[in-house]
Amino acid sequence: MTGNVLIVGAGPGLSASLARLFSSEGYAVALAARDAAKLDDLCRETGARAHSCNASDKDSVKALFETLDAEGATPDVVIYNASGRTRGPVAELDPDQVRAALDVTAFGAFLVAHEAAKRMVPKKAGTMLFTGASAGIKGFPQSAPFAMGKFALRGLCQSLARELHPKNIHVVHFEIDGVIFRDDRGEPYDDPDKTLQPDEIARTYLEMARQHRSVWTNEIELRPYVERF
Amino acid sequence: MTGNVLIVGAGPGLSASLARLFSSEGYAVALAARDAAKLDDLCRETGARAHSCNASDKDSVKALFETLDAEGATPDVVIYNASGRTRGPVAELDPDQVRAALDVTAFGAFLVAHEAAKRMVPKKAGTMLFTGASAGIKGFPQSAPFAMGKFALRGLCQSLARELHPKNIHVVHFEIDGVIFRDDRGEPYDDPDKTLQPDEIARTYLEMARQHRSVWTNEIELRPYVERF
Amino acid sequence: MTGNVLIVGAGPGLSASLARLFSSEGYAVALAARDAAKLDDLCRETGARAHSCNASDKDSVKALFETLDAEGATPDVVIYNASGRTRGPVAELDPDQVRAALDVTAFGAFLVAHEAAKRMVPKKAGTMLFTGASAGIKGFPQSAPFAMGKFALRGLCQSLARELHPKNIHVVHFEIDGVIFRDDRGEPYDDPDKTLQPDEIARTYLEMARQHRSVWTNEIELRPYVERF
Amino acid sequence: MTGNVLIVGAGPGLSASLARLFSSEGYAVALAARDAAKLDDLCRETGARAHSCNASDKDSVKALFETLDAEGATPDVVIYNASGRTRGPVAELDPDQVRAALDVTAFGAFLVAHEAAKRMVPKKAGTMLFTGASAGIKGFPQSAPFAMGKFALRGLCQSLARELHPKNIHVVHFEIDGVIFRDDRGEPYDDPDKTLQPDEIARTYLEMARQHRSVWTNEIELRPYVERF
Numbered sequence: 078m079t080g081n082v083l084i085v086g087a088g089p090g091l092s093a094s095l096a097r098l099f100s101s102e103g104y105a106v107a108l109a110a111r112d113a114a115k116l117d118d119l120c121r122e123t124g125a126r127a128h129s130c131n132a133s134d135k136d137s138v139k140a141l142f143e144t145l146d147a148e149g150a151t152p153d154v155v156i157y158n159a160s161g162r163t164r165g166p167v168a169e170l171d172p173d174q175v176r177a178a179l180d181v182t183a184f185g186a187f188l189v190a191h192e193a194a195k196r197m198v199p200k201k202a203g204t205m206l207f208t209g210a211s212a213g214i215k216g217f218p219q220s221a222p223f224a225m226g227k228f229a230l231r232g233l234c235q236s237l238a239r240e241l242h243p244k245n246i247h248v249v250h251f252e253i254d255g256v257i258f259r260d261d262r263g264e265p266y267d268d269p270d271k272t273l274q275p276d277e278i279a280r281t282y283l284e285m286a287r288q289h290r291s292v293w294t295n296e297i298e299l300r301p302y303v304e305r306f
Numbered sequence: 307m308t309g310n311v312l313i314v315g316a317g318p319g320l321s322a323s324l325a326r327l328f329s330s331e332g333y334a335v336a337l338a339a340r341d342a343a344k345l346d347d348l349c350r351e352t353g354a355r356a357h358s359c360n361a362s363d364k365d366s367v368k369a370l371f372e373t374l375d376a377e378g379a380t381p382d383v384v385i386y387n388a389s390g391r392t393r394g395p396v397a398e399l400d401p402d403q404v405r406a407a408l409d410v411t412a413f414g415a416f417l418v419a420h421e422a423a424k425r426m427v428p429k430k431a432g433t434m435l436f437t438g439a440s441a442g443i444k445g446f447p448q449s450a451p452f453a454m455g456k457f458a459l460r461g462l463c464q465s466l467a468r469e470l471h472p473k474n475i476h477v478v479h480f481e482i483d484g485v486i487f488r489d490d491r492g493e494p495y496d497d498p499d500k501t502l503q504p505d506e507i508a509r510t511y512l513e514m515a516r517q518h519r520s521v522w523t524n525e526i527e528l529r530p531y532v533e534r535f
Numbered sequence: 536m537t538g539n540v541l542i543v544g545a546g547p548g549l550s551a552s553l554a555r556l557f558s559s560e561g562y563a564v565a566l567a568a569r570d571a572a573k574l575d576d577l578c579r580e581t582g583a584r585a586h587s588c589n590a591s592d593k594d595s596v597k598a599l600f601e602t603l604d605a606e607g608a609t610p611d612v613v614i615y616n617a618s619g620r621t622r623g624p625v626a627e628l629d630p631d632q633v634r635a636a637l638d639v640t641a642f643g644a645f646l647v648a649h650e651a652a653k654r655m656v657p658k659k660a661g662t663m664l665f666t667g668a669s670a671g672i673k674g675f676p677q678s679a680p681f682a683m684g685k686f687a688l689r690g691l692c693q694s695l696a697r698e699l700h701p702k703n704i705h706v707v708h709f710e711i712d713g714v715i716f717r718d719d720r721g722e723p724y725d726d727p728d729k730t731l732q733p734d735e736i737a738r739t740y741l742e743m744a745r746q747h748r749s750v751w752t753n754e755i756e757l758r759p760y761v762e763r764f
Numbered sequence: 765m766t767g768n769v770l771i772v773g774a775g776p777g778l779s780a781s782l783a784r785l786f787s788s789e790g791y792a793v794a795l796a797a798r799d800a801a802k803l804d805d806l807c808r809e810t811g812a813r814a815h816s817c818n819a820s821d822k823d824s825v826k827a828l829f830e831t832l833d834a835e836g837a838t839p840d841v842v843i844y845n846a847s848g849r850t851r852g853p854v855a856e857l858d859p860d861q862v863r864a865a866l867d868v869t870a871f872g873a874f875l876v877a878h879e880a881a882k883r884m885v886p887k888k889a890g891t892m893l894f895t896g897a898s899a900g901i902k903g904f905p906q907s908a909p910f911a912m913g914k915f916a917l918r919g920l921c922q923s924l925a926r927e928l929h930p931k932n933i934h935v936v937h938f939e940i941d942g943v944i945f946r947d948d949r950g951e952p953y954d955d956p957d958k959t960l961q962p963d964e965i966a967r968t969y970l971e972m973a974r975q976h977r978s979v980w981t982n983e984i985e986l987r988p989y990v991e992r993f
Contacts, residue, residue: 289967
């Protein structure tokens with residue numbers, strides 16, 4: 078085993094690719110999602126253990142980490158891969174849905190970083206990887222909640238990097254600029270030439286997790302070669 | 307009267323300067339703060355009306371705008387000047403305080419933009435001014451909540467600008483980079499040579515509110531001449 | 536007279552609007568252009584004096600400032616408004632034209648800042664305004680030379696601001712994001728609703744030149760309300 | 765052989781690490797430097813071939829590529845690693861030295877991209893890697909020429925990426941934020957804990973060169989874990 082990895086916001090797509098790759102590289106993988114049952118197949122395939130967790134609830138996140146501690150699976154690497162969004166003209170958005178989206182995209186990332194830092198700071202080691210989006214660099218129209226959440230996530234990652242890098246904890250924000258391939262959702266997800274391949278994203282996550290601390294990246298962008306930006 | 311202006315997050319400092327300047331330029335000024343009583347002196351001085359409002363509560367913000375509607379004071383210009391923060395190592399922060407800070411800095415700004423847009427979009431006119439900070443450009447260590455809130459605010463402003471500028475509604479994000487002068491708080495607030503003069507900030511807000519739509523600014527930064535950045 | 540202003544890269548459009556506005560506000564205006572003869576009408580209208588200058592030639596820029604010194608017209612405000620560009624696929628560009636474009640857009644701006652700083656630093660006062668473009672924020676395809684020149688200009692302005700603001704010299708980079716109105720060039724320059732009005736740009740330049748040093752702006756963006764960005 | 769790589773601006777430090785790593789991975793390595801003789805040891809060690817080239821001279825760069833063509837060594841990967849700088853208060857800089865610095869840092873990068881694009885576009889394949897610096901993100905005081913050059917380089921890389929990514933040519937700008945380790949130059953270069961290890965930088969260059977086109981990075985930053993930013 079090269080360490081324990083926790084993937085929060087697990088599901089099909091990127092999280093599954095991450096689970097497979099980190100598992101194949103010798104990591105023990107823990108998956109956390111609101112509905113852990115849907116992760117059964119992935120667990121069988123990768124040897125991962127699944128945990129139910131509401132990432133935007135402080136008690137649920139705390140309990141998740143305590144469970145991992147008890148199992149001897151305190152994470153060396155955490156990956157935050159959850160996000161929420163609601164779209165529409167700003168005048169027509171539902172404030173409750175907006176707040177719920179912010180809670181998942183940004184506040185949940187804070188909660189996971191908070192619990193992870195409690196454990197990594199005393200150990201003077203660890204890695205935190207956060208899945209951002211182009212919406213964290215540029216706020217698009219009719220998408221204020223996603224812009225707010227992903228900008229907040231990037232602000233979090235910059236603050237964490239400046240605070241935790243000198244404590245030997247590596248923090249990376251991945252700007253995923255484009256649509257991640259999914260073969261079960263139709264257009265525009267199913268065009269392999271215009272989307273990000275989740276296995277390839279995962280490879281860059283792994284490489285970043287392995288960077289020597291003399292060359293740590295805080296921000297990196299990934300996009301399909303045909304993506305306009 | 308040149309119009310109605312609403313200042314949310316009113317108190318001493320910048321909001322008082324804004325109230326004085328916009329009032330002297332002929333605007334009818336409404337002030338909103340959690341504790342409206344503290345605004346009595348400012349109201350007497352500027353002829354402003356004060357309203358109690360919890361900016362991060364959707365019902366409170368909705369009621370504020372309905373009161374203004376009933377008074378014939380539906381705002382032509384809204385200024386969002388509220389923010390919350392809690393500081394410390396990420397492992398030691400109190401999640402409830404973090405969420406409360408995000409609610410004031412970012413979600414409240416959304417709520418005010420939401421109610422304002424409901425009224426401005428049909429009128430095809432309006433101005434929204436948001437007080438940001440250098441923390442919205444760069445995430446500082448031990449200050450994750452402020453970074454998250456002010457980044458989210460900037461994401462909101464970019465999304466709003468791209469959505470609302472073509473609808474003739476001007477959205478400006480002011481990056482206030484430095485400490486605003488206050489003579490009642492001691493160092494570092496009381497050094498007039500190292501701080502931002504609130505009357506001078508207000509002047510730039512007014513100028514931005516008056517920009518012709520052929521040259522609308524979305525982002526502008528203000529800092530003292532001696533500020534390191 | 537409220538001071539001397541020098542506008543480098545003078546011609547019709549923005550420079551003419553700047554000359555008119557600063558002149559009407561009491562400034563003595565000097566204009567510098569490769570071909571000074573074309574400025575006769577503008578000089579008659581504004582009382583400005585025109586000077587021939589090749590902004591990317593160090594001796595020419597030096598001579599310009601020495602002439603102004605001799606006339607008692609050493610500038611309190613310099614405005615750099617010259618740029619060059621050549622477009623096309625990177626493989627097809629002419630290197631000599633690329634270098635010439637960089638020289639005008641960026642190196643000339645340095646030369647003017649260099650001569651201005653020689654005079655402003657000892658006086659502990661002055662203002663430098665630089666006309667940038669969206670190409671200085673985002674590099675567009677088939678436009679590498681303009682991206683390089685305008686990025687370099689922004690880098691220059693940031694370096695100057697960090698060096699000169701504490702010396703009481705104000706440096707502003709204006710990101711002009713869009714097409715400036717011209718009624719003599721056809722589409723897309725002649726649509727008053729989709730272009731930047733040069734008189735309105737000039738107004739913001741003047742306001743920035745007048746900012747109190749407690750609230751100095753280094754970067755500001757201006758764009759038409761309908762511009763996509 | 766997995767391909768031909770050309771490293772421009774070769775010398776000790778990063779270029780040597782790149783030559784060793786790419787060579788060990790099966791690439792045929794060509795090195796270009798103003799003084800090719802100094803590369804003898806590196807050539808012996810890596811099997812690389814050295815070429816004399818003045819990167820800021822269009823004829824010299826053209827001749828370099830034609831020599832490589834004749835040798836069957838037309839590059840599949842080009843790495844631009846040259847830069848020039850001169851420091852000091854803007855009023856005291858020597859304009860000729862400033863122009864020379866810009867020529868090496870930015871114009872030379874254009875010339876190499878120009879010649880490389882001529883060859884890669886018809887082949888519909890290729891990789892261009894450019895060594896940037898924090899000075900390309902933030903303009904530091906008393907360092908206007910380096911800010912101008914490295915900003916221009918970043919503008920070039922963004923323009924190239926938007927133009928060439930859809931043509932299957934990958935362009936990466938590396939922001940090297942910090943000092944690269946050198947054991948022959950004393951402080952601050954010789955502290956292995958505060959500097960970037962060139963072998964580790966090279967590893968990230970290689971990984972970026974190998975990215976699948978569905979996840980191409982255009983900008984990535986690398987810095988030591990203790991670096992302030």
